[in-house]
Amino acid sequence: MPQLWFERALLPTGWAERVRITIDGALIAAVDAGVEPGPADERHGVALPGLCNVHSHGFQRGMAGLSERRGRPDDDFWSWREVMYRFLDRLTPDDIAAITAQAYAEMLESGFTRVGEFHYLHNDVVGARYADPAETAGAIVAAADRTGIGLTLLPVFYAHADFGGAPPAPGQRRFVSDVDGFASLVAAAGGKLSGDAVLGIAPHSLRAVTPDELAAIVPLAGQGPLHIHAAEQVREVEACVAWSGARPVEWLLDHADVDARWCLIHSTHIGPRECARLAASGAVAGLCPVTEANLGDGIFPAVEYLAAGGRFGVGTDSNILVDAASELRGLEYSQRLQRRKRALLADAAEPSVGATLFRHALAGGAQALGVAAGLAPGNAADIVTLDRDHPSLCGGTSDLLDRWIFAARDGAIDTVWRAGRLVVKDGRHVAAAAIADRYRRTVASLLA
Secondary structure: OOEEEEEEEEEOOEEEEEEEEEEEOOEEEEEEEOOOOOOOOEEEEEEEEOEEEEEEOHHHHHHOOOOOOOOOOOOOHHHHHHHHHHHHOOOOHHHHHHHHHHHHHHHHHHOEEEEEEEEOOOOOOOOOOOOOOOHHHHHHHHHHHHHOOEEEEEEEEOOOOOOOOOOOOHHHOOOOOOHHHHHHHHHHHHOOOOOOOEEOEEEOOOOOOOHHHHHHHHHHHOOOOEEEEEOOOHHHHHHHHHHHOOOHHHHHHHHOOOOOOEEEEEOOOOOHHHHHHHHHHOOEEEEOHHHHHHOOOOOOOHHHHHHOOOEEEEOOEOOOOOOHHHHHHHHHHHHHHHHOOOOOOOOOOOOOHHHHHHHHHHHHHHHHHOOOOOOOOOOEOOEEEEOOOOOOOOOOOOOHHHHHHHHOOOOOEEEEEEOOEEEEEOOEEOOHHHHHHHHHHHHHHHHO
């Protein structure tokens, strides 16, 4: 069994010195702290558990940078969405696989070892279901297999253009299902998974799903995760109030039995009572600070939410910039900009902002994706190492997470194992060149 020895490792109990991790297949077999390296040990500097990326639309990596031009005076999320609809119009399953593999390789290089793929691109280019209803889900599985990232697949149910069951718009033709068709899709997608992949479901949003449809599809998740977009945009909140008399998160908490299996993506625009209730529900808030900033969504009330005991994970959503540290840093910086103060997401018990962010994202992300978190026996051997020779990480060891998240730029992560498999070496995915070459050819063809 392979044995890895680290000068320091972040264990569930905290930092430990001189740690040997023994790997048996895909799992951690043993963790021994305070030991000297043996002759057969592979030696490294600092070990962290891999993080979970709670929210990704893999195919959107291919349109990164294409929407950064002012198209009209009131450019916002809704105008960005029209660019996205035009980009996806021509995507084939092979295109989806190539683009998603690039995003997944970048996730692994940045410290994410599992992704929650919020997958809604189900139908062909004219809106018809493929002969295999999970054809495009198979493309996602192929991308995960190619890169080695852990996968929590979240097929999306999408039936309507707006609250109250409005018919879907032409640009949404590749998303839509009815309840029976979605059940077939979920079953077919589950048959494509292997290893420690997890299957959940994702009602897209209260805009896209009626209450009756939501009640009908929730049982399809079994014991798996349930993810939903909620309260990302002010216009969405206003429309939900007009439809139901309640705000989106408020409606879900009142009607959907939201509990620890749920991850509410964004939840940006929530009031104080919703914030407290969401924290008390045991659900995870799926925060995507880079995308939320890029789209002008707004700022999640993270200070109040954490004070109420809330759980969160982070995701890369549109994948315009794939980087775990940027998501964590962006969450703290948004609070600083709003309040004009510093170190807002730390507290007296844990004064390190980086440590607080990492601890919450690790636990909340694992919960949201249906897996166990941390470097402990029986868990997946998902291990990330920091390069102690990196200029931002040299010297002392007490604030490594702060320096990685806030100061390190690229190159701080040097090695990643996912389920015991070496997937990143010297800071690069082991198949980066081939994956990037296929990606370049695919995007060049799409944009020709």
